[in-house]
Amino acid sequence: MSEGYEHPLWKRAGERAIKTGHGGADYFVVAEFLEAIRAGRPSPIDACDAAAWSCIIPLSAASLRAGGAPQEIPDFTRGAWERRAAGDSLKPSRTTGGRAEG
Numbered sequence: 001m002s003e004g005y006e007h008p009l010w011k012r013a014g015e016r017a018i019k020t021g022h023g024g025a026d027y028f029v030v031a032e033f034l035e036a037i038r039a040g041r042p043s044p045i046d047a048c049d050a051a052a053w054s055c056i057i058p059l060s061a062a063s064l065r066a067g068g069a070p071q072e073i074p075d076f077t078r079g080a081w082e083r084r085a086a087g088d089s090l091k092p093s094r095t096t097g098g099r100a101e102g
Helices: 008-017 022-039 047-054 056-065
Strands: none
Touching (some): 008 022
16 A cells, blocks of 8 residues: 555554454454553443444345345444434544544
């Protein structure tokens, strides 16, 4: 990747990250989780986010079994996502610099 387009997190920890799986993405998720625990902060990925991300594979399989029919993704938050403040994110940690913006 061209130096001018690399994210600062990747510049700082890319060599360690690439060794951890999923092209390095796992490193940043795990590092931020551990930093949150050490600092006594909430995890940047809560149980509802984890459930939503994890349901994609079984829902994809169900879609295939149903001839490609769309599958509804459950609302694991029971509507709480609608009350989440705009820009709700955690303070950056020293490890990863916080959640990547979009």
